[in-house]
Amino acid sequence: MYAGRCVTYFRFHFDDMEHKLLADFIKGVHSDLRRELSVGERSLDEIWGKHCENETVLKQYADCMYKLATEHWTSQPQTRIEWCRDAVREYYNDGGLQRCLDKDRKRMQWRKIGGENSAEEEKEKTNIDETAVKDETSETSFQCRRLGSFAQGKLYLLDVGSCYNPFSEFEEFISIGIDLCPANEKVHRCDFTNIQIDRELSMGNFVHITSTPDHQLVSFPHGAFDVVVFSLLLEYLPAPKQRWLCCTNAFELLKTNGLFIIISPDSHKQHRNAAMIKSWKTCIEAMGFCRWKYEKLEHIHCMVFRKVKSDVEIGDEDGHYSNMMFIHQDFLREDSGKERTFTEKDEENFLENLHELPSCIDDDTEELIDS
Missing domain, CATH: 3.40.50.150 (Vaccinia Virus protein VP39)
Structure with missing residues (x-):
């Protein structure tokens, strides 16, 4: 019983940590775009165009969002x-x-x-x-x-x-x-x-x-x-x-x-x-x-x-x-x-x-x- 509780405890905290890491990446992408815009060195069209061409960031963003939506947010009483x-x-x-x-x-x-x-x-x-x-x-x-x-x-x-x-x-x-x-x-x-x-x-x-x-x-x-x-x-x-x-x-x-x-x-x-x-x-x-x-x-x-x-x-x-x-x-x-x-x-x-x-x-x- 004690071992089972430990597994549940660590699984809960691992899920919580993973949720935070995924959410932080999502928020970080949003924050980087706003920060770059606020600097004013490039136009909105240039910043957004470059972002849309960044396949590495876009793919990681999609993977994070998919995992959040299908593995973490499904526990809500009403999604x-x-x-x-x-x-x-x-x-x-x-x-x-x-x-x-x-x-x-x-x-x-x-x-x-x-x-x-x-x-x-x-x-x-x-x-x-x-x-x-x-x-x-x-x-x-x-x-x-x-x-x-x-x-x-x-x-x-x-x-x-x-x-x-x-x-x-x-x-x-x-x-x-x-x-x-x-x-x-x-x-x-x-x-x-x-x-x-x-x-x-x-x-x-x-x-x-x-x-x-x-x-x-x-x-x-x-x-x-x-x-x-x-x-x-x-x-x-x-x-x-x-x-x-x-x-x-x-x-x-x-x-x-x-x-x-x-x-x-x-x-x-x-x-x-x-x-x-x-x-x-x-x-x-x-x-x-x-x-x-x-x-x-x-x-x-x-x-x-x-x-x-x-x-x-x-x-x-x-x-x-x-x-x-x-x-x-x-x-x-x-x-x-x-x-x-x-x-x-x-x-x-x-x-x-x-x-x-x-x-x-x-x-x-x-x-x-x-x-």
Whole structure:
């Protein structure tokens, strides 16, 4: 019995040590990219291009991530993959999408009560596209019923930064995984910050293309996916501009009313990074999304956005929106190697500025609609 306890003890501590070594390598790659960018000797394009060509680092990164995901993170009560799947089921299978469409129609009716001028003001505030809200006989409603039954149809899911394409194990998805350096043959090589979105490319042809494991994906079909997943992706990117660009690409690839899922690591308590999460929400909703679901689990933030605009001209004059896609590591000071403290005063100033930006819908309006 004593020997058995010793084996268990050493196995536990070995696993814990291995987990730390793997995680430290991942964090180190992220940190090196941000540090090189902060020095300012080379441009973001040069730094990122060199990183994408470094096969040695990319391969080691992929191996570490694969081992963490398949051997260490599976012990969690609910893994990030399971959370994503449950959210998609709730939306498409358990009436979530239909409830959203019903609420959108209520918003339209509520806006019309205030007259023409008020309607225009509320239309901008709520960020809802009237062409995306259709009646029971519409294509959108038909799509809701058809895709909502997994026995009758499958959902097209794009997993960006996929590593090993875990969603391919679920029969309800046609899952396409992409990554800078795939961990297995189920994932296709792609730099999502540098893609072409083709309005002429059909989903059928795209799925056929991805059947070739060694093919590097560059062109993607516009508005073809039901779900786009960013799981632990945005923190990898060293600059807010890249995070913003990836989110706009996700918008272009999604169908109207499709789901955009973001999983972001955070072991602190929920309020610790509240300003960052609020900033992301405001920026992403300005693109034409509306947040549908949010949950803070022990080590991750889980966010789901619904595409509520069918087609939007997305601009980022002077980096106004892209700078909102910050992470706290962006405030790392190169001179001391220590993170600049994000103070309560910083957060107060930041939240005050948010009131001047467009959001999906304010709390007072939401309360009126629900009542």
